[in-house]
Amino acid sequence: AQSVTQPDIHITVSEGASLELRCNYSYGATPYLFWYVQSPGQGLQLLLKYFSGDTLVQGIKGFEAEFKRSQSSFNLRKPSVHWSDAAEYFCAVGREYGNKLVFGAGTILRVKS
Amino acid sequence: DGGITQSPKYLFRKEGQNVTLSCEQNLNHDAMYWYRQDPGQGLRLIYYSQIVNDFQKGDIAEGYSVSREKKESFPLTVTSAQKNPTAFYLCASSAGQGGEKLFFGSGTQLSVL
Numbered sequence: 216a217q218s219v220t221q222p223d224i225h226i227t228v229s230e231g232a233s234l235e236l237r238c239n240y241s242y243g244a245t246p247y248l249f250w251y252v253q254s255p256g257q258g259l260q261l262l263l264k265y266f267s268g269d270t271l272v273q274g275i276k277g278f279e280a281e282f283k284r285s286q287s288s289f290n291l292r293k294p295s296v297h298w299s300d301a302a303e304y305f306c307a308v309g310r311e312y313g314n315k316l317v318f319g320a321g322t323i324l325r326v327k328s
Numbered sequence: 329d330g331g332i333t334q335s336p337k338y339l340f341r342k343e344g345q346n347v348t349l350s351c352e353q354n355l356n357h358d359a360m361y362w363y364r365q366d367p368g369q370g371l372r373l374i375y376y377s378q379i380v381n382d383f384q385k386g387d388i389a390e391g392y393s394v395s396r397e398k399k400e401s402f403p404l405t406v407t408s409a410q411k412n413p414t415a416f417y418l419c420a421s422s423a424g425q426g427g428e429k430l431f432f433g434s435g436t437q438l439s440v441l
Contacts, residue, residue, distance in 0.1 A: 224368065251430075258332075258418055258432030259371075305370060315361070315386065316430065318370035 217242045219306050219319035227325040228296050236291040236322050238306030247309030248289040249316065250280055252302050259305065265289065276300070301326045330355045334419050334433035340441050341406065341413060349404045349436045351419035357431070358424065360402035364388060365416040365435075374417075377402055406438060414439050 218241045228234050240246055247266055251259040263274025270282040280291045289306060303323045307316040332353045341347045353360065359378050363371040373386030377396040391410025396402055402421075406413045417436045422428040 219370075256435065256437075258420075258434045259430070260432070261429050264429065307371075315373055315376060316371075318363075318372075320368055320370040 217246075217308050217310055217317045219308050219317055221304075221306055221319035221322050223322045224320070225323045225325065227327060230298050230326050230328050231295050234291075234293045234296045234300070234324070236304050236306075236324070238289045238291065238319060239287050240289065240306070240308045241287065242308050242310075248280075248282060249307040249309070250274065250278070250289075250291050251305045251307060251318075253305065253321075254302050262291070262304075296324075296326055298326045298328060300324060332419055332421055332431055332433035334417075334436050336436060337434070339436055339438045341438060342441050344408045346405055346407050347413075347438065349406070349417055349419075349438070351402045351404065351433060353400055353402075353419075353421045353431070355421055355423075355431060356399070357421035358399070359422045359428075360396070361420040361422075361430070362386075362392070362394065362402070362404045363418045363420065365418055371418065374404065 220239045222237050249264045250262040253259045262278050263272050265272045265282045272280050278293050282289050303321045305321045306319040335350045361376040362374040365371050372388050374392050375394040377383035380399050383396050393405045419433040420430040422430050
């Protein structure tokens with residue numbers, strides 16, 4: 216069965232510092248991988264996705280993620296964090312049929328000034 | 329503007345009562361989904377529908393029911409059989425399958441009185 220692990224429940228970074236959020240997945244075939252962001256009490260917004268091809272994927276708001284098949288990882292990065300990036304971030308893997316995503320438990324990002 | 333509308337924003341349920349959460353989309357998407365979000369557990373799929381008049385159970389369908397009589401509407405009923413209904417419920421839609429981007433509504437917070 217597919218699964219997604221986000222090892223860090225909370226992360227705090229200083230504004231302007233770099234960020235890396237970790238995501239590991241378990242899936243037998245080539246996965247579809249996604250990162251979504253959620254502000255409190257709101258729905259989720261897609262940051263970026265990986266289907267195939269270039270393993271470094273660029274997304275919105277200056278985020279990028281790198282797919283590493285050997286490590287079953289899809290970590291999200293941003294070179295310089297802004298206070299508005301404070302939110303909860305979810306990694307998800309798409310299953311083989313249809314568009315049913317399996318989500319990780321999420322990582323809450325706090326940004327300190 | 330196109331999007332997904334969920335209502336109400338907050339809903340309270342009494343013991344033994346069925347309640348219905350509304351989800352409407354004007355994106356002309358074929359596929360619609362219901363997710364349940366609990367703190368620290370990410371999102372779990374309740375039901376999904378890939379086409380009008382058809383829907384399938386997700387991972388946690390017990391105690392829930394849905395209908396898909398119109399392309400733009402996918403209401404979720406939380407029945408009295410759902411013993412732990414307090415959660416944040418998110419509706420989503422996508423244009424197709426196989427890793428298409430999900431568009432999310434802003435959610436409904438359901439609480440038990």
